[in-house]
Amino acid sequence: MSFLExxxxxxxxxxxxxxxxxxxxHGLAAGGALDLISYTWANKLLDNPRNAACLEIVLGGFRAIAHGALQVALTGARTRVTVNGQTVESWQTLNLNDGDELTIDHSTHHRLVYLAVVGGLDAPEQFGSHSxxxxxxxxGQGPVQAGDRLMPLQPKRQVPERKVPDHQRPDLDAETVIRLIPGYQYPQFQRADIIRLTTSRYTVGDQSDRMGFRLQGTPLxxxxxxIISEGIALGAVQIPGDGQPIVLLNDCQTIGGYPKPGVVPTVDCGLLAQQLPGASVRFELCDLATAQNQRRLFELHYQNTRWCQTGQELEWL
Incomplete structure (x- = not known):
């Protein structure tokens, strides 16, 4: 039996x-990995199912001991990762031997690190999800605690060493532009406020978490x-009375009563979720078809590509 303690x-x-x-x-949030791209690549490195459970680590500071041989993959925020004190790269597969100590230092640039194990994590499921x-x-579902055992579903399966090509990794250091798809309440906003929303720069506020990110800048x-409370979803941009945007994320409530000029695509929500307090972001208008096509291509790439023998590139089936 192999596992991470x-x-x-x-x-x-x-x-x-x-x-x-x-x-x-039922009043339950969708949950799920905040950074869709990093989460998906962690599973792709190990040929895991698209929906396989992995570990989402906020701001690093993680340490675990391998019991038995274990294959993992690390993606997400750039931070120092070591095995037995020796620095290793992320965005690639990693083979751990019995007794190896895996350490992920605190991240100073971005927020989220993803740790996947071959086959996916064996974790309790509620309402069709491990999230x-x-x-x-x-x-049976709560934050990981010291002493917990992270068990893989298929501990004996192995894949060759692999590394995500540089050009397919998200550039988390680039300017953070989050697209806004206009919603049905968009016409209720003053034109001057829409211009202000899409031309101003905002900073990520301290009160930002898995429920949503509060942005600070020139208020509308x-x-x-x-409005009368209505159903809301991942990516909805709420504008409360103070005129400062709130971008709702995976753990958001199911209903809300603030007006919403539009919604941020899931991929862009992941880029936003990686940002630390004080980071600069801006909105950019986008049409629905463009966002849908990008997501379709992303999913097709996952389903219809395979790793080359070198483990350095992917090829279409």
Whole structure:
């Protein structure tokens, strides 16, 4: 039996997959990995199923001991990763031997690190998902604690050494531009406020977490009044009375009463979720078809490519 024994979970580490579907009418958040791209690449490196559960580590500070031979993959925020004190690269597969100590230092540039194991993590499932939404306190699902054992579903399966090509990794150091798809309440906003929203720079506020990111900058001067509470979803941009945008993320509530000029595509939500307080971001208008096509291509690439024998590139089937 092979597993990772958690010695130090860091600020917060939770098990996440791609989230639950069809449960919002029960008052349950979708949950799921915040950074879709990093999460998906971690599973792709190991030929895991698209929805395989992995570990989402906030701000690093994680340490674990391998018991038995184990193959893992690390993606996400740039930070120092060591095995037995020796620095190793992320965005690639990593073979751990019995007794190896894996350490992920605290991240100073971005927020999220993803740790996948071959076959996916064996974790409790509730309402069709392994994803942990901490505030919901579903039975058997909670933050990872020191002493927990992270068990792979298929510990004996092995893949060759692989590395995500540089050109296919997200550039987290580039300017953070989050696209905005106009919604049905868009016409209720003053034209001057829409221009202000899409030409101003905002900074990520301290009160930002898996529920949503509060952005700080030049406030909208005349946001529409509150509305009757209605269903909301991942990426919705709420404008409360202070005129400062809130971008809702995976653990957001299921209903809300603030007006919304539009929604941010899931891929862009992941880029935003990687940003630390004080980081600069800006909005850019986008049409629905463009965002949908990008997501389709992303999913097709996962399903219809395979690793070359060198493990350095992918080829289409």
């Amino acid at each position: 958690v010695v130090r979970p860091g600020v917060q580490s939770t098990i996440q997959d791609s989230g639950r579907r069809g449960c919002r009418h 942990v939404v901490v505030r919901e306190k579903l039975e 001067s005349s946001p529409p009044p509150g």
